[in-house]
Amino acid sequence: MMRVVAACLLVCFLAKTVSAEEQKPGRLNKVIELLESRRQPPLGVFAFNPTPRSGASIASSAVDFVIVDMEHTPYDPARLEGYLLGMIDKRRIVSTGSLQPAVTPLVRLPANGREQVEYLIKQVLDLGVFGVVVPHVGNREDALAAVRAMRYAQPEGSAISVPEGHRGVGYGWAVRYWGLTARDYVAKADLWPLNPDGELLLWCMIESREGVEHADEIAATPGVSGIFLGPSDLAVSLGVTEDHPKVEHAIQRVVDACKKSGVACGTLTGSAGVARRLEQGFRFLAVGSDSGISAGVQRSLEIGRKK
Template sequence: MHARGILAATAAVWLVAPQAATTAGGGLNPMIALHEQGAPVFGITHAAIAAGRQRPSPPGAAPVEAPPPLPLPSLMSAAEETAAYRRADFTYTNYSSAQADRFMGFVGALLRAGASVRTHPILAKVPILHTDQALAVSRIHEQLNLGHAGVMLQEVESPEEVRTALAAMRFRAQGGTRPEDGVGLAAAYWGVSEEEYRRRAQPWPLVKDGELVLWAIVESREGIARVREIAAVPGLTVIVVGAGTLRGVYSTTAADGSRVLDRPAFDAGVAAIASACREFKVACSHPANTAAEVEALTKQGFSVFTMQTRNDAAFAAIAAGRAKAGR
């Protein structure tokens, strides 16, 4: 079904959502309550909503004919699968403007499947801010208008980037740069009126009663060099170790063409990020995909984990992490 068709089909749900949600009281974004309690936070990538390609043959294998694209998943099927799983504290997406219509349809389908920001907060990366500030700020506005519960900044290298993002998350009437219009879908997913949405859609903990979170991914030498300045910005919720990118940053190419990781330098970079998190009392995140990884990272002081796969190992990791935390 085309995204616009699903949006039209969910109009009735949107109209009753504000009354249904506001009677429950309390905060809307469950991640914030967990941060306030010092409890671990677990997220997982959402069910696929776009067509993909099958995994290619491994390096060195005999060449084969390119596999055909995987079929386009049904938005409703993907939404029902996502909504049915309620053990994660947030849903991570690979959003892009090119699939905006389809993603709007997915949010509408999530509503029809019984999901909301209370049960399935949505997070996604935005373009690198210091590469193209106008594009990044525009994407922040776009993604928040689609109901996202926060913003993930890529490759953060300065405190100014964090401040710019915080301003982009706040409406103009609140001193920010976000336009007041276009919030209908976000308000529907949050289950509040547009007026109430504008009041609550502010960054926490900068605004005590805010419901939006801001993550800064540090994944460069420049970012690590200034990580204490980044962590010190009021309003930053989470600092993420961009482990995959950092492994490339701290690797060199050997004579045989293989990549060699400078493990001491990589470990020192990760330690610097973790130290800044502790010093400025900002939650620290690291990607994880197995229960063993979650356990090891927890011992190192990490408390926010994104499962970058959606498989049995990831589901087991969340279950084990929640059990360990008594959740």
């Protein structure tokens, strides 16, 4: 009898081992997965009131990503931490067998590109977010500062050691949030597509005359994952209204720079502009805010996913 039990246990163990070996780890970052596959453009919203319950609500919605705004709302890492915890859905993890969040959490920083962003980036990454949006990036130096802040120093001999990473080691909570070992987290917590296996996104916002003038060099900066166009601030910087032809000309100039460098370009738009922006070459869009998934946001999602 004991031999039979032992044999059964061995069979079960081997079955589990084979199953684990057959399972190939997928993407943790849904936005990267969508950008790589190009099967549909990632569509998301901004969050201006991060609470655990609003995090749970957005995690159950139809969007692909959420940008927690800390530029125009108070910078409060404790609130961000609660929001991220609210986004965890254990039932989904069990049912799908995947640690990939249904909605990828990103953060827009309070500091502009020309300001000191290193400590802000370190704090939000250590809480477990999958990417950072840096406002008002005006030139290559601004972009490089953000890239360095988001990266760990790479192993000796790495082919992707440049730009050198400055991120400090304090990843305990992020490791737990991602559900990985410390070693696996360090390997994956790098910028895509510079690191093809990286799971972090850096979106630099171009929303000024200076940014447009330096769009080529910003988009070509190693480590930049995408450019996010801010049309409202861009119009103010140009001294015109948002519907002025100068704004659209500047937007097209940035889109062309992104195409030239092969990085994704995104912006904020409503349902009326989704189809036009996607046809123009934008590859991801923010289509509203988390103050309820309105009919307009829902319509934007439907239009975007038909493209």
